[in-house]
Amino acid sequence: MKRLATTIIIVLLVIGGCSISSSNEDKDSSVDQVKDEENHDDNDNISTSKNEENDEKEEIAEDKEAEDDKEEVSKSMTPLYEVNDVWSIVPIDNANDKVVLLTIDDAPDKYGLEMAHTLKELDAPAIFFVNGHFLETPEKKEELKEIRDMGFMIGNHTVTHAYLPDLSEEEQKEEIVELNDLVEDALDERPKFFRAPNGANTDYTKKIAKEEGMTLMNWSYGYDWEEEYQTKEAITEIMLNTELLSNGSNLLMHDREWTAKALEDIVTGLREQGYELVDPHTIKTE
Numbered sequence: 001m002k003r004l005a006t007t008i009i010i011v012l013l014v015i016g017g018c019s020i021s022s023s024n025e026d027k028d029s030s031v032d033q034v035k036d037e038e039n040h041d042d043n044d045n046i047s048t049s050k051n052e053e054n055d056e057k058e059e060i061a062e063d064k065e066a067e068d069d070k071e072e073v074s075k076s077m078t079p080l081y082e083v084n085d086v087w088s089i090v091p092i093d094n095a096n097d098k099v100v101l102l103t104i105d106d107a108p109d110k111y112g113l114e115m116a117h118t119l120k121e122l123d124a125p126a127i128f129f130v131n132g133h134f135l136e137t138p139e140k141k142e143e144l145k146e147i148r149d150m151g152f153m154i155g156n157h158t159v160t161h162a163y164l165p166d167l168s169e170e171e172q173k174e175e176i177v178e179l180n181d182l183v184e185d186a187l188d189e190r191p192k193f194f195r196a197p198n199g200a201n202t203d204y205t206k207k208i209a210k211e212e213g214m215t216l217m218n219w220s221y222g223y224d225w226e227e228e229y230q231t232k233e234a235i236t237e238i239m240l241n242t243e244l245l246s247n248g249s250n251l252l253m254h255d256r257e258w259t260a261k262a263l264e265d266i267v268t269g270l271r272e273q274g275y276e277l278v279d280p281h282t283i284k285t286e
Contacts, residue, residue, distance in 0.1 A: 079284035087218040087249035089278050099278040100249045100270055102126035105157055106196065108134050108143045111260040116147040118260070124267045124284065125279040127217075128152050129195045132159030132179045141186040148187050155193040156180055156214060164196055169204045176208050192285040193217045196281040215285045220244055222252025224259045232261040240269040 080095040089101045104115055109129045119126055128147055135141055148154055158164070159182070160173040167175065180190045194214040196205055201216065209216055221244040223229040229238055235258055239251065253259045253266075270277065 021110075031282050038152075066121040078282075080282040081278055082249075083215060083250075086173065087220060087250045089250060089283065092284065095282075096276055097247050098274055099276045100245070100251055100281065101130060101278050101283075102251055102267075103155070103195070103217070103253065105129045105252060105254050106131055106134075106161065107255045108140060108147060109255040111257055112255040113147060115141045115255065115260050115263055116150055116152055118263050119152070119267070120150045122264060122267050123283075124152055124277050126152055126277075127155045127193060127280045129155040129157035129193070130179070130183065131157050131161050132182050133161070135182050135186065141154050144183070144186050153193065154183055154187065154189075154191055154215070155195055156183070156191040156209075156212075157195050158197055161197045163198060163200055164205050165202050166202050172202065172205050173208050176205065177212065180212055193280070195219075210286060213286045217250070219252035220246075220249040222254075224254050224256055229255075230258050232265075235259055236262040236265045236269065239266050240273070245273075 080212045081089045081099070082092055089099060091097050102119070102124060104112065104126055107115075107130050112128060112134075116128065130144060135144060142227055144154065156176060156179050160175065162175055163173050164173075164175065176194065177233070184190050190212065191201050192207075192214055193208040193216075195217050199218040201209075206216060221242055223238045223242075224235050229235045239245075239253075239262070253263075267277070
């Protein structure tokens with residue numbers, strides 16, 4: 001019996017020791033796990049801090065780049081030319097004076113987008129003076145946006161191409177302001193130039209244009225609405241050889257089939273005579 005009791009005691013002591021050892025190991029394991037988690041958290045915090053620091057540096061760099069871009073745009077937008085009293089484009093300081101301006105009226109009708117693509121391929125800037133009755137569908141507004149996105153300026157040529165002196169002041173204002181609203185709705189910007197249909201301004205339309213921040217612009221010459229010039233060959237010949245072509249000439253053309261066909265030859269011919277095509281973005285506006 002004494003031996004049995006002694007044996008039982010020894011077994012109990014061994015089991016107890018194992019339990020204590022296991023418990024200690026579990027405690028050690030738990031401590032190690034906590035330490036690992038703390039180290040992991042510390043590493044995560046360090047990594048997050050570095051990432052935030054890098055993000056902040058990137059944001060600072062992007063802000064600086066944006067400011068540099070704005071400064072560059074500001075420099076590039078410094079006016080080099082202005083429109084004089086007879087609608088010619090003249091240098092403000094020492095800009096090249098052997099220039100002409102291309103303008104396309106009554107867009108975007110049937111050929112305006114095609115003409116824009118032709119000019120884009122030729123790297124030839126221009127102003128497209130648009131009418132509201134050509135902007136009544138989403139498709140036409142998309143055409144206008146495509147023309148603008150190719151780099152061309154959009155000018156105001158009224159909503160319905162009405163003869164403004166025949167209208168009341170309220171109607172004149174509607175023709176001008178509503179067109180600007182249509183353009184802004186399509187492009188998120190308002191026109192900088194105003195051209196009255198037939199070049200027929202009134203004192204009131206001049207006032208409204210100024211209030212809208214637009215510069216008046218008629219033209220030096222144009223012929224494509226006259227029957228005798230409604231072929232590619234005829235309109236090309238007169239546009240390049242008229243006695244009215246000179247430094248600063250403001251060329252009027254329209255969204256018409258014969259002009260669209262002649263456009264490349266007109267641009268090429270002007271350049272062969274030494275004329276630079278002035279970028280409308282460099283013309284002083286209100």
